[in-house]
Amino acid sequence: MKVLVVGSGGREHALAWKLSQSKRVEKVYCAPGNAGTALVAENVDIKADDAEMLNDGLARFARGNRVDLTVVGPEAPLVAGIVERFERDGLSVFGPSRRAAELEGSKAFTKHLMRRHGIPSADYQVFEDFEKARAYIEDRGAPIVVKADGLAAGKGVMVSSTVEEAVEGAKRILVEREFGEAGATLIVEECLRGEEASILALTDGETIAPFEPVQDHKPVFDGDKGPNTGGMGAYSPAPVVTGEVMDRVVKEILVPTVHAMKKEDRPFKGVLYA
Ligand SMILES: Nc1ncnc2c1ncn2[C@@H]1O[C@H](COP(=O)(O)OP(=O)(O)O)[C@@H](O)[C@H]1O
Ligand SMILES: [Mg+2]
CATH class of the missing domain: 3.40.50.20 (Rossmann fold)
Structure with missing residues (x-):
């Protein structure tokens, strides 16, 4: 064919x-x-x-x-x-269809979906108003993560080690609209610690076939330094993902997400990223 x-x-x-x-x-x-x-x-x-x-x-x-x-x-x-x-x-x-691709297209949509369905993810709040976002960031303290809601070629997330850096990031996203309309909504997220891995899975909206885990390195400079960019290289398998971790990811994230999308009338077929 x-x-x-x-x-x-x-x-x-x-x-x-x-x-x-x-x-x-x-x-x-x-x-x-x-x-x-x-x-x-x-x-x-x-x-x-x-x-x-x-x-x-x-x-x-x-x-x-x-x-x-x-x-x-x-x-x-x-x-x-x-x-x-x-x-x-x-x-x-x-x-995925347009409605299902919201999972990639809007972080606010995905965070809300995960919260509604009890799928584990970092704590967060969503803002459209910069002053409210600033007050929340100051209240929560650093480290903290600010994100543009929409697609930003992997550059719309700022993992901030100080409150000032996070507030500046929020301003660039919401006020200066560095990422255009993708930044009309801001997500402020709790900063997670530890090693990161990506799990991708094929799904037809019913059945899930996970791939081997991957680790991908987002910061633009050597030694995992500098701002995030669209991916500087990846390798697989990632030994950090043990069989036990993999089972939990499938059971606690992938399966409930596919179910949640189906229940909300946005059946997801394609490649799911966790
Ligand atoms: N809550 C968080 N805590 C720590 N690091 C984070 C957090 N959220 C995102 N990151 C880092 O930023 C990267 C990009 O964030 P992500 O939300 O996956 O956006 P996208 O993949 O759309 O750019 C993640 O792969 C991770 O390295
Ligand atoms: Mg990502």
Whole structure:
């Protein structure tokens, strides 16, 4: 079959590379792709970073070239509704619907969902008003974390070791709108300690198949220093995630999240990140 991978990052290179190894796959396209995907797929010059117009272009390409399956990598087109757009044309597409992609598209949505369903996560408050956020940050003290609600290419989270730094971060997000509308809402979160790991799982909205755990390093400078960025490298498996930890993540986070999304009429199919 013919597969179209949407996106232009390292993730899409990995997806295209693996898909191209399947005996069932005769052709892989990647839109827009990158120098890496060019080695394993045919790059197609259609960008995926804008909402409706581009989704139309992609759907037209998929129809015109008889693509059997489209795999969407980045959050932005998912949040913009690319899955609905493709399904409207009867095209098979892998990824969450717009409503389900809120899990990636809005941290406030996700925090509220987790709180409603008793899924463990750092304590938090949500703000639209800077002075209220400042008062809360001063009251809670440092270390503390401030986050832009929406998509910010991995740069909208500031883990702050002082109150001043957190207040400055809140100002950049809410007042200066450094991340545009993604920063119209601010999340202030309790700072968690310890080692971090990522667990990704495939789900069709009913069944969950977790992958090996991963550790990924967000700070931009050597030695895990500096502000967070969109990911400076990752490795897997991550031995810090023991079998016991993995069982808890599946039982206490992944399964309840898939159930919660289904119950709230936003069934999630695609890759879930915890
Ligand atoms: N409450 C927290 N305590 C400590 N570190 C955090 C906290 N929230 C986020 N971080 C750090 O910031 C990174 C990015 O935050 P996250 O909420 O996952 O946003 P995104 O992945 O959308 O950029 C995390 O991977 C983690 O390293
Ligand atoms: Mg994250």
